[in-house]
Amino acid sequence: MEPTTSRRNICVVGAGAAGLPSIRHALLYGFNVVCYEAQSELGGLWRFNPEDTEYSCVMRSTVINTSKEFTAYSDFPPLPEEPNFMHNSRMLNYLKAYADHFKLTDHIQFEHKALSISRADKYDASGQWDVRVQNMKSSEITTTRFDGVLHCTGHHALPYSPALFPGQETFPGRVMHAHDYKDWRGFENQTIVVVGVGNSGCDIAVELSRVAKQVHLVSRRGTWVYNRIYNYGRPVDCTRYTRLNAAIKEVVPHSIAAASVRKQLNFRFDHELYGLKPKHDVMGAHPTINDELPNRIANGSIRVRPQINRFNGTTVHFEDGSMTEGVDTVILSTGYTVSFPEIESGELIKVDNNQVDLFQYVFPMCLPHDSLGIIGLIQPFGSIIPIAEMQARLVLAAIAGEDKMPVKTEREAIMSRKAAEMSKRYVQSRRHTVQVDYLPYMDELASLIGCDVPAWYTHLPHDQTMARLTLTAPHTAYFYRLSGPHAWDGAREAIMGIEERISRAFNSNHLKATAQSATKISPGLFLVIAAILFVLLVVS
Template sequence: IFDFVLVAVGHHASPHFPLSQFPGADKFQGRILHSHDYRDFKGFENKKVVVLGMGNSGGDIAVELSWHAKQVFLSTRRGSWVFNRVGPHGYPIDFLITTRYQNLLDWLIPKSITQKAVEKMLTEKLDHAHYGLKPEHGPFNQHPFVNDELPNRIIIGSIVIKSNIRSFKERSVVFDDGTEEEADVVIFATGFVFEFPFLHESIAHVNGTDAQLYKYMWPLSMKRNTLAIIGHVQVLGAVNPVSEMQCRWATRVFKGLNIVQLPSDREMIKDIDKKRKAMKRKYYNSQRHTIEVPHIDYMDEIALKIGVKPNLFSLFFTDYQLAKKIFYEISSAYQYRLVGAGRWEGARRAIMEQKQRMLHPLHTRPLPNKTIKDAPLKSDLSWIFIKICFFIFLILYTDRLCE
């Protein structure tokens, strides 16, 4: 018997394996498996392999097998925009985009303009239409597909992009465009079902894509908040800091120490519905697009609940160098250790040195200091745009005060 329970098993446990939707699958004489059961390339050497599904798992499996299999076919219903792990100046892409500076730009610049700019940037690097990858939706209407190697493997023929599977034959697969390819193995990279089979519906409605979870954590209709779901989110960024932040909130609620109490079921449902509607407007209809959360916004939401969100406006006056780091560099979990419960004396230093620590493993060959230049983490053009917006806001605000 326990007083409190944290369910932190994630949502990649129960495979979504829609085999019955494909005619002839029961007659296929090759091997069929789910990506959940894939471990490595051993056993797939010199085979003709079809990978169904173009999520991150499907892309990674296809790339790995393309070095060992006889031929790999990557089957996709919609296609996908391909993002690189390595960004401008060689920085990890999340180090560049998971920043408060980028978050502000996303808020200021109309989404249509940003979508076109990103689509243009991705197309200049890789013309998705020529590679059979271009989807009908925009780059921000899907969970990011990140893969540096896929275009290289396509251009040399190791991977062939195909449309969705229509049906199976004994030794081949038929695709929606009418083409047919011999296949020894078919790997279903079709995602997972969101369920916690050990949590009965009589306790709380937590299974499926329509789960009633406040902030993706708290079940509704609980007499006491003694159960919290941890990590049941698909983050546009790192999930580990988010799970830690959720645990910090949950344990404070369990102890009765939280500065903001959980709202009523009615208020929770309003928040759940609001998030669902926003998600439907942004993403194409898919199971995985029901638990998407933006990293910084979601972290700040919880941080406000437990009083650990840094006051950036105040920091610009009291500690300008730290404020710059917090604003322009990756929004790391150290930011939420500067104030409030769980405050850590080493947080400031950790933030100030995080860029050097990120680059340190790369500096394996001594170079003259003059050859190492610190690449900017922001563009001059976007900084000018922020200044223009600020002055427009200042003028409008001043005019309103004068009325």
């Protein structure tokens, strides 16, 4: 056993998008931190690997589904000239720049794989953990004791495949999971069946539709398809995720809000006509984001099909009685299985059909100490990266003894309430066990950390600009560094520059922006909105 010092020692497992901010904030707390990364470089999911790998990996053509402002860490705004929706290579460059800027690689041991994470002797008193690690180059295995562990390996590594369809054993072609899909090469002039209309399935279907003979996209229950781009060409999240919209959502009945979104989505293309209309509510499933799918359906290169009924050699029969012959490849975009095999041999955190017993999807309920945190195990309406950063901040605040965590009985009540809300809202699926809404969830974590965003009206007496921006600007992670632990003195400037960076992405010559902006509200209109909201606040 390697000795530890009197200073808090923190272990971060994984140097991807969740692991990097975990290192960053551990350093801000003054902890000793070491990060074990099994691969030779940082980036995790965002580092494209053309070779087959057990680790999660994006496709060669993957572009982020959330805008750069909502994907950014709380103290590292993206470059203005970067596109609003970055290719995975640019996203990787952003992660590397973040690591370089804060000297995070000094704390990463590459090609070191965490084999096991176990409670140390006298854990009940100390809350400490023993982490057993293998050096992938030398095969040497060491065990080190830590005061806290942040597990940041994601949940897209273990592919889930459904039970075989009837007759599938007669199919002579290739059946593969989306996890193993890299790019279009090798699929030219094929007839392909893609099973699943989530983001990966639709991305694969769209890409292959350009080179394949025919792509059939199998949808069991349909999906609502969102654009990355909203009115006037603005990123959709930069328009939707504001405090003003959140306030409106609180007073508008759900049925009216859902009807409005449904109308907007169908205005773009009729989901029923295109074979994608689901039975569930427009907010009852994780959103599918794809800008090109309706065009590929319209030109016939993608045919939407219902669930597979059976195989008969190279013929695939569907549940509506239709069929397609001469199928070459079937790609299963059927999700992933949540698993923690290295944490006490998978016995500590029980997983039942992707259901996990974690408070705020972070802390195992079976433990008396909050010294182990699962980071990034969420499926958000919004960006996962700033949420993972907030989760890391919460775990580190707990280890430092500076959190505002509720007692166990209160945690159980909160989890029961959330489970009931999730069951009521979402269609039952393995996919909908860790769903969160970006703004409410970020606020919940902030209240536990002590970095609550100051209410917009508190700025009115001395800073009307910040009052307006707090209410109407895209509510990015920078707002959660205005106050609280390790407040960042550049947060206000970062918030002020959001619109500039959005506009500069379209125009590297920095000409005057002409795009419509949610934050460009006249002082008079802002005062009217502020007065109405203030009255509603007082009445409630």
